[in-house]
Amino acid sequence: MGKHMGYLNHECDLPLSVDSCLLELPPYLPKYKRWFFSMKKFFTIDERSARTKRFFRSYATVMSEKKRHAEGEYSKIIHPFSRCAIYKERLICILWMTSLLLDPIRWSIFMPCDTDHALFKIQLALDVAFLLNVVVTCFTGYCVPLTREIIFSPKIILKNMALSYLVPETLSSLPYKHVLLKCFGINPRKSRAMAICAIRLLRICRLTDMIRYLINILQELNIPESISTIMIVFLMAFFMIYWSACGLYFVSICYYTWDGLPTESWLFGGENKDMNFLHKRVCSGTAREFFDLLVTTFIRSTCHFFGASEGYREIILTVEKLVCALVLVSGYIYSNYAMAKVLELFGSVNISESKYEELIYQVSEYVRSKHLSENLRKRLILYYEYKFQKRFFKEEEILATLSEHLRCEVFLHTCRNILERVPLFQGMSKGVIGSVIGYLKREIYLPNDVVIKYGEPLTKMFWISHGTLAVYFGTDMTEILHFEDGDHFGDYSILKKGGTAYLSIVALEITEIFTLARKDVKHCTAFVKEMTEKVIRIGKEKIHLYTSLAKMMSDEGSQNMVLADLRKGRILEKDRWRKKRPKTMVKSSAYSTEN
Incomplete structure (x- = not known):
């Protein structure tokens, strides 16, 4: 019988064993119990995932970890290598990326707008999803990278993630503007109290987690490391420039308030127009007007981020100059970081990985010169990949x-x-x-x-x-x-x-x-x-x-095959309802009995 266990694809002659480390189901178990059993498998380690294969060195190690989780004290905790954790990670990565795009616009450009705006409703739904994620994270194990130990204890999980994950994520998901408008009746155009929305800046702490999740997704898609690194560098640069653009808008409005903004501010775009016109342009304008305003702000932020120029208009107000200086310093730091990543990718900083790639190239050339088969080439690459773990050393x-x-x-x-x-x-x-x-x-x-x-x-x-x-x-x-x-x-x-x-x-x-x-x-x-x-x-x-x-x-070969079929439920019949007999047949049978 074929034994397909994620790691192995082997035609095995041994009797079929239960690899799930969970109790075997009887053939006539009710559907709700089967569903519960499937959910339990959904929460335990998935031996077929590429991430599990990269972390664990052998199938026996995976089964040992699966047994430890299924039979241990914390069997109800979600395993970090389970399908549930992997799917949750992909979903949260997409939601974080969406929130990092919408959230800055909401507390900057759309700050004076009412909460009935469609953007606020979308962000409110995202916040609810993030709060649910906080609860699920409290019941999800995590891996210690240095010791490669997997932790399931809820106390240790809370202690480890309280300040770094749970508290910032909770604070950045609360609806501050809804509370200020509905409970305190604050006018967002005339009050500096809206600056409390800056607490949502804690959401940017999730940028590193989002990048880590995105790297895992790219690895599962077999994207080369060099391409994924370049994608991450450009993505981080985009988000930093984008948040800087919204920050320029947010600081000016919070410092002067919406109605008290001086006409010398760069927000007027050099046109002598009042704030009512700008408010109408933001909250009630067309999509084209909003897009033009966003592009103008983004270009100005890009110019200051890379130190190219001041943009379309000279900065006059002191507060706006300080913000632009902060953007310039941030851009200088990130430019050096991006240059270091490029050197690590193509230069001598990452010499171990470069030598490994050189070795693989030499192996490929050797296979080509000797006219070896494609299957043998793959086996050679597999051997060197396992031996050196993509880092060459003598x-x-x-x-x-x-x-x-x-x-x-x-x-x-x-x-x-x-x-x-x-x-x-x-x-x-x-x-x-x-x-x-x-x-x-x-x-x-x-x-x-x-x-x-x-x-x-x-x-x-x-x-x-x-x-x-x-x-x-x-x-x-x-x-x-x-x-x-x-x-x-x-x-x-x-x-x-x-x-x-x-x-x-x-x-x-x-x-x-x-x-x-x-x-x-x-x-x-x-x-x-x-x-x-x-x-x-x-x-x-x-x-x-x-x-x-x-x-x-x-x-006992034949007997073992029968037992294997019995374990799979192929011999015992499934329960089926007997079809009702037609009334005519019932009457005819009764008539024949009387005769």
């Missing part, structure tokens, strides 16, 4: 410059996954483990690569760090089980007599394995002394287990 030269103690610490940290999960190392002293770690070699196997072939002599002992392997027994290649993170095999290779492989092992996904070669065993005498008895004992148990599994798979 590990041997780096380790050669370290002291023996530091080198041992680096090896211990690199092999921490197998040290924590392999039962073979449990209880061993640090000295014994340290004598082995230095001789371990890291190997990477791509899907369908043969790690061990039946009948070949054992020359290495293997420990799986990340990945999944299929295990086949005997010459008939009967699949009996899977090896995953923390498993080990090839134990007899460290014995003097050695051994012959009685299994064939094939990689199902990209698998990282640490090996100890037979020629290096002589340097690990303490390890060999402590391991010899364990290897002989465990080896006998493994042979008995593998033989039993192979016999069960061969003798």
Whole structure:
């Protein structure tokens, strides 16, 4: 049967297992309970998403995290790698982008307008959506980038996001103008109290989150990193200029009030017209008039942002000069930031990524010169991408410059996954483990690569760090089980007599394995002394287990298929209502009975 698990696409002969880590549903479960079960799967980790595959190194790690979330104390918390969290992130990214466009116009150009304006109704709906997002965020886990730890505790979530996310987002979503107009009866044309709407400037704090969400969306669309970086740089520049333009408008109106604005202000555009005309142009004018006003303001802000000129008209008022100076300083800082990003992208600042791209280019040229197949080219690219994680470095030269103690610490940290999960190392002293770690070699196997072939002599002992392997027994290649993170095999290779492989092992996904070669065993005498008895004992148990599994798979193959179909609900019928018989048939049957 095909086993499609996001990471793996493998025709598996093993009995079908429940990978959702949730209770299996009976065939006759009511629809509302099935809906509840589907929602629970919607809130847990999605192993098929590209983001999950980038974060977790193997399918076994994903299943372990899924089990931890489903069976843990905080199973009702939304997982940050779930479909719910991913869809919410995409939706909020679009809503934030819309709000960052509409919000500045609302509290600047459209400040004197009534709340019945269509723009205010749209923004009110967005604010309600943002407040709902604040509530949902309190029940959504988050990932710590440095430790790659996923937090589910509501107390820690509130403590971590209170000041940086929850409070600013809540304050920037409250309807201040509606309160001032409806509750206090303040005239927005004559009062400086409307300056309280500046609290909504906290919405700009979400610009970094919006950019991060947008980068995730671009990665899921497989947009190259260079193109996405350029898009982000231009998008941030647009929003900063746009907000600066609205800020020029907002500060002038709040300082002088709408009716008290001097005619020397740049808002009049050099025309000797009163504020009633400007108010009518903004609130009751045509779309063309509003667009012309917005473009004029945007061009002036762009000129000051890049220090090009003063725009169409000279700035006379002191307050407006101060705002323009602030815009100029902001533009100077951002221009340097944008230049740094460009140097990081194309220059020597990001030399590790540049060398990786150079290596991939050399690999592509090598494939082209040797006339290798497209499939082989993809496998080579996949190998280098997994090995270097898109950052090229020479590990041997780096380790050669370290002291023996530091080198041992680096090896211990690199092999921490197998040290924590392999039962073979449990209880061993640090000295014994340290004598082995230095001789371990890291190997990477791509899907369908043969790690061990039946009948070949054992020359290495293997420990799986990340990945999944299929295990086949005997010459008939009967699949009996899977090896995953923390498993080990090839134990007899460290014995003097050695051994012959009685299994064939094939990689199902990209698998990282640490090996100890037979020629290096002589340097690990303490390890060999402590391991010899364990290897002989465990080896006998493994042979008995593998033989039993192979016999069960061969003798009960048909029965396993029936059980698999039963688990899928293919054998049991679905409940169906019996159709009503026609009345004529009922009468005729009754008549025949009486006769």
